[in-house]
Amino acid sequence: MTGFWQITWLIPPGLLLGALAASALVSALLSLLVIKGGPVDNPRERGSHSDPTPTSGGLAIMAASALIIGLVICFYGAAIPGSWRDGLILFGFASLMGISGAIDDVVDLPALWRLGFQISLCLIFAWFYRVTVLDFGPGLIVTVHPFIGLLGSAAWLILTLNTINFMDGSNGLAIGAQTIAMLVFAGLILLMAPLSFFGAYLGVILLICVCVAGAHIGFAPFNLPPGTPQKAKAFQGDAGSMFAGALIGGATLVVKAYGVGSVWFGGFLLAPLLVDVVLTLITRARKHANVFTPHKEHLYQIWLQRHDGSHWRLAVRIWGLCLFSSLVGVGARFVDRIYHTDIRFFVLAALIIAYTAGWLILRQRLLTRPLLNARP
Template sequence: MRIIFYLLVMGVSAVVAFGGSWAIWKLSHRYRLYPKIRERDVHTRPTPRLGGAAIYFAVLIAFAIGSLFPPVGLIFQSNLPQVLGVLGAGLVIVLIGLADDIWDLDWLTKLAGQVITAGILAWQGVQIFQLPLPFGDDDVTLTLSPLMSLGLTIFLIVLVMNAVNFIDGLDGLVAGVAIIASGAFFIYGWVTSSGEAGQTDYFNLAQFITAALIGACVGFLPFNFRRNERHPAKLFMGDGGALGVGMLMATASVLLAGQSTPASTSEAVLTFLPIILPLAVLIVPLADFALAVLRRLRAGKSPFSADRKHLHHRLLDMGHSHTHAVLIFYAWTAVAAGGILLFLVAHWWVGAVVALVGFVVCTIITLAPLSRRKAVETAVQSAPAELAAEADVAAFDPLDAAAAAAENPEPTDAEAARALERLHEKEASS
C-alpha cells in the first residue's frame, strides 16, 4: 500500500517539475536569461541554465503535498528538524548555484556555500553517527565522536555535490544518472524496510527524498534530453540544479547509512551497503572528479577551475555521439547499482558476476569507436591514393597531409562509418 503514496509523491514532483521547466524555458527566452556559450561547452546555441529552480520547486511542493498524506505525514512529525534542514540547505545551494549560473561566481565562494549547505544539514541532525563494521562473529559498530561525525558528513556531502556537478556537461546526463542512482537508493530502502533485517518504520525520510528527486528529474528530463543534433536540450539545470541534485542524493545516502544500529552481523552487512552503494553508483562522476582535481593541481591550477577534459568530453573526442555518450554513462551507473542491489536478494557471487559481465559489456561499448576508427584508418592507408581521394576519405589517414589540414581531425563514429562505406563503394565500382 505504501508504494501508492510514494508513487503519488513522484507524480506530484514530476508534474510540478515539468510545468516549472516549461515556464522557466519560456520566461528565459522572453527576457534572454541565458549566458554566452563558453569554450568548454558542447552545445552550439545559447540555452537557459535556470532549470535547477524548477527541480527545487518540484521537491518543495512534493514535500508540502506529501505532508498532507496521514501515513507519510509521520515522517514530518518524527523528523521535522531534518526536513527543515533538507529544505533550507536545498534553498541555499540552489540560490548559490543560480547566482553562479548568472554571474559566474569564483570557486572559493561556491565552495564556501557548499560547506554552509552541508553544515545546515549536519546541524539539523543529518549526520553519519556510526559506521557498521561487518567483520568477525560479533557485531561491531564504530561510533563516531561529534567532531568526526560532523567532519565526515560535511566532507561526503560536499564531495557528492561536486562530483555530480562535474559531470553536468552533456544534455540529460545528470538528470538520468540521478534517476538511476536515486532509484537504487529507493529500492535499497524498500527492501531493507520490508524484510526480516529491515526497519520497522515503513515510511522514512530517505525514501521520501529519493521519491521526490526521481519525480523532479523525470519531469525535467524532457526539456534537458537531446533527441538529435537538430533537437538539443531546451533547458539546462545549471549549477543550481546539479549541486541541488547532488545535495539531495548525498542526504539520502547519509540518512540510509550510519544512523541505525544493526541487530545482527548479517544485518550489519546490509546496513553497510548504503556506504558502498553511493560509491558504486557514483563511481564515474567520482572518478571524473578525482581525475579533474589531480589534473588541475599538477598544472598548478585551482582544483575547481574549468576545462574541457572531463570524461564526457573524452567520450565525445573518442567518436561517440552526444546521445551515445550520455547512454554510456547511464549504462555504467545502472550496472554498478544493479550489481550492488543484487547482494540484497541473491548470493554475493550473483551480484559479482552480473557486475563483472556488465562492466565488460560497458567497456566494449565505450571503446568501440576506437576500433571502428582504427579500421577506417587501416582501410584508407591500404587503399590506392587515387581511390581514397575519389571517396574523400584521405583526411581519415593520420599520416596523410589532408588529415593535418582537416578542420575536424577527430572524426565522429558516424563520420568514420560513412567514410568506410564510401571507400567500399568506390572499391566495388572500380
C-alpha cells in the same frame, strides 16, 4: 521486525506512483516557464553547446518536488510514517544548495566563495548525521572520533555536490544519473526499511526521493530532447546539480543513520562519476593546473571531442554504468541481510578499481585520436 519475504509498503503504492507522475507533470510545466523567461547560459569555451540556452531548470525541479511533497503531506500525511524532521533537514539542505546554485547561474560567484558556502552548509548538515562507525567487513568495524566523523561526513557531501556539478556538461548525462540514484534510493528504502528496526522513520525520505525522481523525469525531455539530443532546450544549471548532489549525498548519510544503508551506498550510486571527477582532478593537479578553473578534460568531454559527439549515446552509456554499479550496491546489501556477511566495502573497492582501470585505458586511447571538430 518482519521476515525477509514479508515486506510491507511504507507508503501505499498508489500514492507513490501518483506522487511520481504529479511531480513529472508539474516539473514539465514549470520547465516551460524556465525556457520562456529564465536566465540564459551563453556558449563558453568549456561548454558543449553552441547556442544560448535557458538554464536554472533546476529551479523547476526544486519547485515541482516541493509542491508535490507539500500536497502529499498535507492531504495524506497520516499514510506517511517516519520523522518529518529528517525530511525537512534533508530537503532544506538540498534547497539551500540549489538556491545558491541558482544565484551562481546568474551572478557567476567566485569559486572560493562557492566552496566556502558549501563547506559551511555541509558541516551543519553533517552535524545531524555524522558517521562515527565505519563497517569495512565482518569483524572490521572502526569507530572514529565524532569530530573526525563530522569532517569526513562533510567531505563526502562536498565531493558529491561537486561530482554532480562537474559531470553536468553533456545533455542528459547528469539528469539521468540523478534520476537513477533517486529511484534506487527509493527502491532500497522500500525493500530494506521494513526489515530494519528504525526503518519506518524513513517514510518522508522515501517520498522525497520519489517526488524528486519524478521532477527529473519531467525535466529530462527538455535537457535531452527526443530527435534533437544535441540541442538542449534547457539546462538544469548549478541550481539543479547542487540540489541533486546535496540530496544524494545527504540521503546516503540519513539512510546510514537509520540502519537501512551503509556509508558506502552513495559510492555505488555515483561510482562512474566519482572516478571521472577524482581522477581528472588528480591529473590536473599533477600538471600543476588550477583545479578551480573550468576546463574540458573530464573523460566524458574527451569522448565527445575525439570519439563520438552524440550526447544521447554518451548519456545512455553513463546511465548504464550508474545503474549497474547501483544494482551491485543493492545486491551487496541483500547479501549482508541474508548471510550476515558485510561485503559492501570490498565490493565497492573492486568496482572502483575496475572503473579506474577502464578510465585510464580509455583516456589513453582517446587522447591518441584527433579532434572530431572544433566543438563537440
